[in-house]
Amino acid sequence: MTVTDLPEGVEPTPLALLLLGREADLGSERGVSCPGSLPAASDPALVDRAAAAKAALGDSVFVLGHHYQRDEVIQFADVTGDSFKLAQQAAARPEATYIVFCGVHFMAESADILTADSQQVVLPDLAAGCSMADMATAEQVAQAWDVLTDADAAAGTVPVSYMNSSAAIKAFTGRHGGTICTSSNAERALRWSFQQGQRVLFLPDEHLGRNTAVRSLGLTLDDCVVYDPRKPGGGVSAARLRDAKMILWRGHCSVHGRFSLDCVHEVRERIPGVTVLVHPECRHEVVEAADLVGSTEYIIATVDAAPAGSAFAVGTELNLVQRLAKRHPDKIVAFLDRTVCFCSTMNRIDLPHLVWSLESLAGGSVVNRISVDPETARYARKALDQMLALPQYAP
């Protein structure tokens, strides 16, 4: 599909990498379809239209906004947060028939798994996927488990999947006695897993797995191997798979993976005394060179709590960093990289898509519903429940 194929009156957003389509991409965690006619991005009435449609829907709709969403969308969110907080918030609103999830596909799946059957989850643009979640497909992970089995390494391996994974990967994790984790509780998830078995298969973000294992659990880089699903046998010998404590899936976030050691050195020169604050999805050398490391919620709380005059260089998604900078004009809140680095798929959710989904719901038509099949949902829920039951460990 080319730009010229776009429906009349529809303009691609400046940041769009994926063009609007009408078909689902079944090989991907995300879809690419967005049926119907969208209002033009240039329509000056978009804000009023979104407000009117939301008011018409009243308590029957609950709009969730991920921290990485654009300001134009966040202004209509009933609650903002990270993916797990948002899914929990949706589950706590049984009176809302419609959950409009301004985030990406795997988040909407989790919301569907955690909410009641009577609630319907809508993703305003099905092209809002996650490149990291796409890096581990159900087929690849099933194949990897076969490789581990052949290597005599499956027994004693506990799968730990990051929240940023498809429902199918979460279900795999539940089927094999593992747990889901977030960037806030990854350490507890690993501690629990090493009480259940001798090694962990960490999916799909190698950086979060490595950073947590080495920095929080005291494992060495040698204890970790990277399983590359594109290579025969994952590119790791059977002996290494058996010896490893952490089998890290070769996957990463295309946003956080961009920050380099050079960015850290450069910003320290540019802003003397700056505190470098990064997300654990960043590369190991970046995390090691940073002053503070933590989840999105941790980053927000740290900047919010800092005294006036503090200076931060933040290594996470740009929409959030810009919002923090706006909220704290008395502090320096700089982006860690000199180049622009939005999450392109998160940015698929824009005001025209939000207006389109809200107006469709107000008109009685449920568009872009995200629905996880019951069997997948059952095992994914098992892994999510295991995360909620993770014990607290003494520091």
Ligand code: SF4
């Ligand atoms: S920021 Fe990274 S992990 Fe989050 S949705 Fe975008 S690509 Fe996925």
